[in-house]
Amino acid sequence: KSRFSGVVQGPPDPILNLGVMFRADPHPKKVNLGIGAYxxxxxxxxILQCVRKAEEFIYKHPETYTKEYLPLEGYVPFLKEAxxxxxxxxxxxxxEGRVCSIQELSGSGSLLISADFMHRLLxxxxxxxxNPTWGNHGALIGKALCETEKYTYLGADGLYIDFEGMKKxxxxxxxxxxxxxxxxxHNPSGVDLNEEQWRELLPIFKKKQHLPYFDCAYxxxxxxxxxxxxxxxxxxxxxGIEFIICQSLSKNMGLYGERCGAIHIHTVxxxxxDRVASQVKRIVxxxxxxxxxHGAYIASVVLGTPELFELFKEEVKxxxxxxxxxxxxxxxxxxxxAPEKNWDHVIYQRGMFSFTGLDSHQVKMLADEYHIYMVSSxxxxxxxxxxxxxxYVADSIKAExx
Ligand code: PLP
Numbered sequence: 374k375s376r377f378s379g380v381v382q383g384p385p386d387p388i389l390n391l392g393v394m395f396r397a398d399p400h401p402k403k404v405n406l407g408i409g410a411y412x413x414x415x416x417x418x419x420i421l422q423c424v425r426k427a428e429e430f431i432y433k434h435p436e437t438y439t440k441e442y443l444p445l446e447g448y449v450p451f452l453k454e455a456x457x458x459x460x461x462x463x464x465x466x467x468x469e470g471r472v473c474s475i476q477e478l479s480g481s482g483s484l485l486i487s488a489d490f491m492h493r494l495l496x497x498x499x500x501x502x503x504n505p506t507w508g509n510h511g512a513l514i515g516k517a518l519c520e521t522e523k524y525t526y527l528g529a530d531g532l533y534i535d536f537e538g539m540k541k542x543x544x545x546x547x548x549x550x551x552x553x554x555x556x557x558x559h560n561p562s563g564v565d566l567n568e569e570q571w572r573e574l575l576p577i578f579k580k581k582q583h584l585p586y587f588d589c590a591y592x593x594x595x596x597x598x599x600x601x602x603x604x605x606x607x608x609x610x611x612x613g614i615e616f617i618i619c620q621s622l623s624k625n626m627g628l629y630g631e632r633c634g635a636i637h638i639h640t641v642x643x644x645x646x647d648r649v650a651s652q653v654k655r656i657v658x659x660x661x662x663x664x665x666x667h668g669a670y671i672a673s674v675v676l677g678t679p680e681l682f683e684l685f686k687e688e689v690k691x692x693x694x695x696x697x698x699x700x701x702x703x704x705x706x707x708x709x710x711a712p713e714k715n716w717d718h719v720i721y722q723r724g725m726f727s728f729t730g731l732d733s734h735q736v737k738m739l740a741d742e743y744h745i746y747m748v749s750s751x752x753x754x755x756x757x758x759x760x761x762x763x764x765y766v767a768d769s770i771k772a773e774x775x
Contacts, residue, residue: 388508391746403744404766406757409560409725410629411692414759421627423684427674431667438670445654445662447476447635448669454676455620455635459589459603466610470643473650475657476664479634480590480621481513486660487586487617487636488517490653491551500586501542501552505750507560507588510553524552527562532718532730534564536573543577551584556618557602558591558724561752565595565723571605575612585609585616593625595723597693599686615640622672624725625689631668696725699758703727706767711774727753735773743769 385393391407405416413419431438446452452474456467466472477483491497500519502510503526511521524546525538543552559565566574578585587609592602609616618637623629636653640646657664675681704720719727731739731751739745745766747753758766 395746398744400744404762406747406753408754412756421688423675423681424671427671430674431670442663443666445657447664451669451673454673471646472637472639473646474635474637475653476635478632479623480619483619483634483636484513486656488514488519489656492517492519494652497551536570549582551586553586556587556589556606558595561726562728563722563724563726571608587618589618590621591624591724593689594693594725597690610639628668633668633672696755699755702763706763710767711771729753738773745769
């Protein structure tokens with residue numbers, strides 16, 4: 374008898390399992406619209422040129438880029454560059470040392486460690502998350518012993534923002550609540566606030582002393598411009614509001630498996646930032662000890678070398694451009710093929726995903742009958758589309774709609 378005989382089989386991860394189902398499907402026309410990672414027009418993963426060049430540089434300089442343990446806060450040159458990417462290079466908060474940054478295992482590790490920090494050091498037991506949100510938020514935050522409660526994000530149609538409902542919820546929460554906000558390119562809906570709406574939130578956060586908790590996983594993917602996509606976080610920084618950012622370089626630098634990211638905590642002064650960092654580092658030490666070095670080396674070289682930074686910006690723009698092109702083409706194809714339904718939401722959304730409005734039954738039928746795989750919420754990853762499969766996808770959606 375095994376010590377583990379009482380361990381029941383766990384369910385597969387709903388998103389990761391889509392890839393397994395897709396690979397197992399022999400149908401020649403199969404389409405994977407479930408993936409949360411960039412694919413080029415040939416639907417293949419790509420290593421960015423700026424990353425390749427940075428790796429060549431790293432291999433030539435083993436005396437600098439060693440395999441030694443990093444310090445607990447991570448690779449400092451990376452952290453400095455990562456801060457600049459979020460705040461802009463000359464931000465006063467950086468000059469004054471008011472931001473403490475700790476390298477983490479990409480966005481997921483940043484969420485886990487920062488939530489754990491808030492639970493242990495700030496006495497936080499609940500974090501508000503948008504409805505809907507990325508499927509793993511609840512699990513990561515739960516692992517840090519915080520519960521989650523949803524706030525209004527989309528309206529009853531499930532396709533457009535309900536800004537009035539959102540503000541109402543923020544005002545009704547207890548003062549000092551922690552509110553998770555997607556910095557840009559909201560996953561899964563693709564629906565973002567505009568600048569005016571972000572500005573309207575500032576006085577609410579100030580009045581209620583809420584703590585903004587930014588998940589920044591898609592910087593560059595909403596507009597193609599890294600600075601523009603940092604707008605919301607910069608508005609809060611300019612206003613002097615304290616906040617936490619969980620930054621991922623998985624998507625915009627294509628460093629998925631390198632687990633490269635950071636927690637940035639914007640505080641009122643350097644003394645506070647240093648104290649906060651000392652406690653976050655203790656949690657890192659007790660969780661997985663130091664972070665991995667290779668991804669941080671790559672990102673520090675890309676972001677810190679002017680020609681590579683330019684190349685990075687171009688490559689981000691190109692990836693975002695392809696996604697936008699696919700968005701326009703699937704919108705056109707759906708509008709032409711299934712005109713009885715309004716598809717405007719598709720063109721209005723931003724980033725890697727589109728909420729199609731299909732329900733879980735329709736999603737299942739698309740997989741069973743047409744070999745098209747997407748998340749049961751109806752979230753379509755635009756990165757799985759290309760000129761060769763768009764019409765097939767539109768025709769199949771039309772067949773399921775009517
Ligand atoms: N946050 C959001 C909204 C995401 O969509 C993802 C990945 O899909 C992540 C965080 C975490 O990704 P990673 O841990 O690779 O940075």
